[in-house]
Amino acid sequence: MGINKERSAWEKVNMARAQERPSAKQYIDRIFDNFMEFHGDRNFGDDPAIIGGIAQLDGRSVTVIAQQKGENTKDNIFRNFGCPHPEGYRKALRLMLQAEKFGRPVICFVDTQGAYCGIGAEERGQGEAIARNLVTMMNLKTPIISVVIGQGGSGGALALAVADEVWMLENSVYSILSPEGFASILWKDASRAQEAADIMKLTAEDLLSLKVIDRVIMEPNGGAHKNIDAMATILKDRFISTLEKLCSLEEDKLLMKRYEKFRKIGYYKE
Incomplete structure (x- = not known):
């Protein structure tokens, strides 16, 4: 099964944004066993837009961190439509450092x-929180896998995507800003968003060809929402096989491969 090239970039943007698109929590419930959610950044508060905790994956202890959109209107408001505050990124950072400490x-x-991007978030150091995650993930002494399951927008997405393996689901998108924002800046006309999407190179196929990501995960016919269980099984199998390889690497080699990947020097050669 190859990448569906019949869908335009704009169609994939709309699929990634669709309310019926499976949320991170729906995948977590199907992929992992004994997920225990942790709360708070030990500094300001908890952010429901990011969920995280520890779980079991085929008998292996792992730390799971996810940006969570709401599954209905009330939940979306509670989770701020999946747009994290700085305390969300600091919670993620706390869990990453905990994972490093315990070898997960x-x-x-x-x-x-x-x-x-509200005033409160800026007052509490949104930019610093994102930047600290980037630096920490680059040097984290444990394997990291990140997968874009819907929208991957700007630094808000990148703060969880500095990883040894970066994947995208077939109908997800990953870009520096929205097509509407791009069109507003470039042409002063947000209504040209569809045209912007076509030139932004934001689809999984585009980003794989540019080597921004490492793998495109194919979705069931019609999209992930048509068969969440099948999509979760595909992801689970990929996680298990990839972690077997990453966990077998010596720490120095793991960090060097990650460094070279993001420096665009080339992958570490055996």
Whole structure:
């Protein structure tokens, strides 16, 4: 099964945004056993837009961190439509450092249109929180896998996507900003969003060809929402096989491969 090239970039944007698109929590419930959610950043508060905790994956202890959109209107409001505040990123950072301490691999689910850009978030250091995650993930001494399951927007997404393996679901998107924002900046006309999507190179196929990501995960016919169980099984199998390889690497080699990947020097050669 190959990538569906019949769908336009704009169609994939709309699929990634669709309310029926499976949320991170729906995948977590199907992929992992004994998920125990942790709360709070030990500094300001808890952010429901990011969920995280520890779980079992085929008998292996892992740390799971995810951007969570609401599954209905009330839940969306509670979770701020999946747009994290700085305390969400600091909670993620706390869990990453905990994972490093106890030798647990980290699995991240990316699904946000971007970090929350309100006054309160800026006052509490949104930019610093994102930047600290980037630095920490680059040097984290444990394997990291990140998968974009819906929208991957700007630094808000990147803060959970500095990983040894970065994947995208077939109908997800990953970009520096929304097509509407791009069109507003470039042409002063947000109504040209569809045209912007076509030139932004934001689809999984585009980003794989540019080597921004490492793998495209194919979805069931019609999209992940048509068969969540099948999509979760595909992801679970990929996680298990990939962690077997990553966990077998020596720490120095793991970090060097990650460094070279993001420096665009090339992958570490055996």
